[in-house]
Amino acid sequence: MWDRSGEITHRFPPSPPEETRQLADWKDRILSGEARFFKLAPAEDRPPFAVAFHPIEDGGHVLLIVSETNLLQSFAEFKYPLLILAFAIALTGWGVIYMLTRRLTRRIQEASAAAKEIVAGNYRLELNHEHKEMEIHELMIAFKEMSERLSRQESLRTQLLAGVTHELKTPVASIIGLLQAIKDNIVTGEERERFLEVCLEDSRRLHKMVEDLLEFNRYAAQAVSVVKMPCDLQDVVSDTAARWRQGRQDAGLRVSV
Amino acid sequence: MKKILIVEDEAGISMVLRAYLSKEQYEVKQA
Numbered sequence: 684m685w686d687r688s689g690e691i692t693h694r695f696p697p698s699p700p701e702e703t704r705q706l707a708d709w710k711d712r713i714l715s716g717e718a719r720f721f722k723l724a725p726a727e728d729r730p731p732f733a734v735a736f737h738p739i740e741d742g743g744h745v746l747l748i749v750s751e752t753n754l755l756q757s758f759a760e761f762k763y764p765l766l767i768l769a770f771a772i773a774l775t776g777w778g779v780i781y782m783l784t785r786r787l788t789r790r791i792q793e794a795s796a797a798a799k800e801i802v803a804g805n806y807r808l809e810l811n812h813e814h815k816e817m818e819i820h821e822l823m824i825a826f827k828e829m830s831e832r833l834s835r836q837e838s839l840r841t842q843l844l845a846g847v848t849h850e851l852k853t854p855v856a857s858i859i860g861l862l863q864a865i866k867d868n869i870v871t872g873e874e875r876e877r878f879l880e881v882c883l884e885d886s887r888r889l890h891k892m893v894e895d896l897l898e899f900n901r902y903a904a905q906a907v908s909v910v911k912m913p914c915d916l917q918d919v920v921s922d923t924a925a926r927w928r929q930g931r932q933d934a935g936l937r938v939s940v
Numbered sequence: 941m942k943k944i945l946i947v948e949d950e951a952g953i954s955m956v957l958r959a960y961l962s963k964e965q966y967e968v969k970q971a
Contacts, residue, residue, distance in 0.1 A: 857952030869959045878959075881952045 687742040689714055702732050703748060709734075713744065722751070790819040797826050806834035850892060854885040861885070947971040 684693040689710045702723040712718040713736050725731040730752040736744050749757075797808050808830045810823050861882040864870055870878050901907050924940045944966045948954045958968045 853950050854952070857950055857956070860956035861952050864956050864959050869963055874959070878955065881955060885952050 684739075685713075685744045685746060689744075692743065699748070700726070700729075700732065702726050706734070706746075723748075787816070787819070790816070790822075794822055794826060797830070801830055801833065804837075806830045806837065847896060851889065854889045854892075857885045858882050858889070941965060941967045943967045943969065945969050945971055 684691070686692050702725070705723045706713075709718055709721065716738070718736070720733070720735050723732040723734060730750055732748050733751050733754050735747045735749075737747075738744050793810070797810055800806075800808055808827065810827050810830075813820070861878045865875055865878055865882075898907075920940055924938050928938055942965075944961055946954055946957050946961075946968060948957065948971075954970055958970070961968045
């Protein structure tokens, strides 16, 4: 340790290496702050000494004189803990990211499995939608709603198909039976004419049902464009009542609007 | 003569059944 004038006040060890005599040549530059860190010329075949200065508040300087070999060794010794620390931080970071992504991946796998079940036609999904992550929670709720809606649609489609099949099959069976009876000469004369009339009625009914079905399909496929326009409600009701009256007056029914 | 009751809401099918069964000497009634 130096005082303000560059005189040694304390030193350790008491007997410094002989290279420290060179410090006298650096004294002016050290005191002016020009030199802070430098090397001393090596004596004999020893490694050189490195010198570092730092001014202290009350005046004077602290000098640190270290053999360059020791300095590098210290550096190397410090390097390994640093590497271990960096590795530990990286490992911890990787672990945290792995745990977070694993949780998310598990939820996404759950959603993916649910999607596969829906593709396979199984709409009765057992989804756990109590998730902490809001986005996953909403995704699971949406999946549940989608599966329930698809299930309802599938049920309605099956019912509709069964109903349509029955309604189409009945007049066809009637037409076949009537024609077969005529062909087998089971009926003759007026009864035969009556059979042909019923056969014709059933054919028309069948035709109308097929047309209705095609129209329904066009509507379901949104191929029918609906034009909204104002109209006189009284005209619509009167026209509907007039159509309804036709053929019902004989039955004693009366409609008043 | 054997009696038979037809329970069928489809008019055409009822007529066909009635015709065939009458031919076979059944007394047919419509429900």
